Amino acid sequence: MPKKKKDSFDVKNMKPEDLLKFEIAKELGLEDKVMAGGWRCLTAKESGRIGGLITKRKREMKKEAQREQEEQEQMLLS
Numbered sequence: 001m002p003k004k005k006k007d008s009f010d011v012k013n014m015k016p017e018d019l020l021k022f023e024i025a026k027e028l029g030l031e032d033k034v035m036a037g038g039w040r041c042l043t044a045k046e047s048g049r050i051g052g053l054i055t056k057r058k059r060e061m062k063k064e065a066q067r068e069q070e071e072q073e074q075m076l077l078s
Contacts, residue, residue, distance in 0.1 A: 024053045
């Protein structure tokens with residue numbers, strides 16, 4: 001039987017997308033639960049909430065980047 005992959009959770013060595021996910025989990029008060037049992041210990045509802053907020057945050061970041069790019073283009077044209 002294949003062994004289950006153990007969730008190694010190191011806050012200091014996270015990828016940017018994992019950092020965002022952890023940041024949102026922290027805002028939702030799930031930091032201790034994730035630290036103790038990894039991402040797999042979350043319920044479907046908790047995971048879905050985190051996923052929804054990640055999507056929302058990424059959308060906001062994309063809009064902000066587009067806004068900044070438009071402002072820079074306008075400054076160059078002036």
